[in-house]
Amino acid sequence: MPSRPARYAVIGNPIAHSRSPEIHALFAAQTGEAIEYGRLLAPPDGFVAAVDAFRADGGAGLNVTLPFKPEAFALARRHTPRALAAGAVNTLAFDGDDVLGDNTDGPGLVADIERRIGMALGGARVLLLGAGGAARGVVLPLLEAGVERLALANRTGSRALALRDELAARLGPAHAARLSAGDLGSAGAGFDLVINATAAGLSDAAPALPSEAWRGPRLAIDMVYGARPTAFMRAALEAGCPRVEDGLGMLVGQAAESFALWRGRRPDAAPVLAELRARLAAAA
Numbered sequence: 001m002p003s004r005p006a007r008y009a010v011i012g013n014p015i016a017h018s019r020s021p022e023i024h025a026l027f028a029a030q031t032g033e034a035i036e037y038g039r040l041l042a043p044p045d046g047f048v049a050a051v052d053a054f055r056a057d058g059g060a061g062l063n064v065t066l067p068f069k070p071e072a073f074a075l076a077r078r079h080t081p082r083a084l085a086a087g088a089v090n091t092l093a094f095d096g097d098d099v100l101g102d103n104t105d106g107p108g109l110v111a112d113i114e115r116r117i118g119m120a121l122g123g124a125r126v127l128l129l130g131a132g133g134a135a136r137g138v139v140l141p142l143l144e145a146g147v148e149r150l151a152l153a154n155r156t157g158s159r160a161l162a163l164r165d166e167l168a169a170r171l172g173p174a175h176a177a178r179l180s181a182g183d184l185g186s187a188g189a190g191f192d193l194v195i196n197a198t199a200a201g202l203s204d205a206a207p208a209l210p211s212e213a214w215r216g217p218r219l220a221i222d223m224v225y226g227a228r229p230t231a232f233m234r235a236a237l238e239a240g241c242p243r244v245e246d247g248l249g250m251l252v253g254q255a256a257e258s259f260a261l262w263r264g265r266r267p268d269a270a271p272v273l274a275e276l277r278a279r280l281a282a283a284a
């Protein structure tokens with residue numbers, strides 16, 4: 001009898017909107033890996049119970065989305081360095097009693113920028129907007145990719161400063177020397193790349209950046225995605241930025257990293273991103 005395929009799922013609340021099952025089904029078809037990948041809706045106070053039930057039923061791994069990434073961090077017995085820096089886990093891998101927690105959001109973003117978009121991060125000067133979980137999750141992977149300067153700018157400047165201080169203490173002097181922080185108004189100038197990790201897009205708004213910050217960047221990338229350009233992408237184009245991208249590539253990139261962790265082989269993100277983009281456009 002053929003053995004049952006390895007089982008994975010994405011867990012969150014809400015979860016019906018998640019595109020992860022589509023993405024992993026496309027990866028499975030591409031690589032020939034026999035997996036099942038579903039959706040798990042956990043009640044707000046029922047994350048651990050839902051994970052336990054999934055594991056007891058033979059589940060091999062989970063992707064974790066809002067609002068459970070910090071709880072997944074607490075649940076993991078071991079963490080990758082990037083999950084430790086993020087303070088959040090988006091990928092769990094189960095092996096007997098072992099529970100490994102990883103965070104593939106940052107590597108997904110780095111892979112999208114370097115491999116698909118084709119911008120080298122080594123030596124780049126990057127302005128990162130936001131100081132919440134989305135921003136925190138990508139700091140170490142950006143530093144490890146070799147950015148020369150990483151400026152955190154947030155609407156509430158004190159939050160960016162606190163995040164910088166915390167990460168600087170955790171990551172050590174070599175990384176800390178390249179990190180700065182402040183409010184949006186004092187973001188400065190001389191950047192190659194601007195990344196939007198704020199939640200402003202949820203209300204169709206863009207963070208208010210001074211015009212000098214837009215003198216120089218060759219690329220603006222929003223972590224949010226949709227069928228149409230986001231408010232941040234529109235603002236970047238209006239300010240003269242020559243190239244804008246949304247977060248769909250990062251989404252597929254983080255999924256590819258999770259798949260690689262679980263299955264030991266890295267799928268090709270490009271055709272999956274193209275397929276997803278076409279589906280988004282067709283549904284609009």
Ligand code: ATR
Pocket residue numbers: 129130131132133134135154155156159197198199200205206207208
């Ligand atoms: P997440 O985990 O998605 O990062 P979060 O912790 O709630 O969510 O953080 C949301 C981020 O978006 C914060 O950096 C927030 O700025 P404040 O710290 O000043 O609240 C930012 N944000 C939300 N709405 C914004 C807006 N309209 N303009 C600029 N920044 C905004």
